[in-house]
Amino acid sequence: MSTPIDHLINGDLELFKKSIHRELYSKVANAFEERKKEMASDFLSDECSSCGGQIEESKKSNKGGIPKTPEEKELAAKSGDPDRITRGDVITAITETNNK
Numbered sequence: 001m002s003t004p005i006d007h008l009i010n011g012d013l014e015l016f017k018k019s020i021h022r023e024l025y026s027k028v029a030n031a032f033e034e035r036k037k038e039m040a041s042d043f044l045s046d047e048c049s050s051c052g053g054q055i056e057e058s059k060k061s062n063k064g065g066i067p068k069t070p071e072e073k074e075l076a077a078k079s080g081d082p083d084r085i086t087r088g089d090v091i092t093a094i095t096e097t098n099n100k
Helices: 004-010 013-043 056-060 070-076 087-099
Strands: none
Touching: 004 013, 070 087
């Protein structure tokens, strides 16, 4: 496969432009995927299934994840069952953050 520099040297400016775009978009896509994995692992103690990992607690039950860290326990206590992180807990936390 030719590099963008090869296209530039050969005078193929259109191919040079397409090559640059292709490389830029692939780097952006890779950076986006890495950031998505970081955010998922920051939010949850395990990786999410869309990022390649699995969260065992969520497969066993749809009642939410089991909090393990102090931050997760604080999140779980926001609404409903304090022993599970539920969708309502997350919505409450987001609402509180947006109201600040």
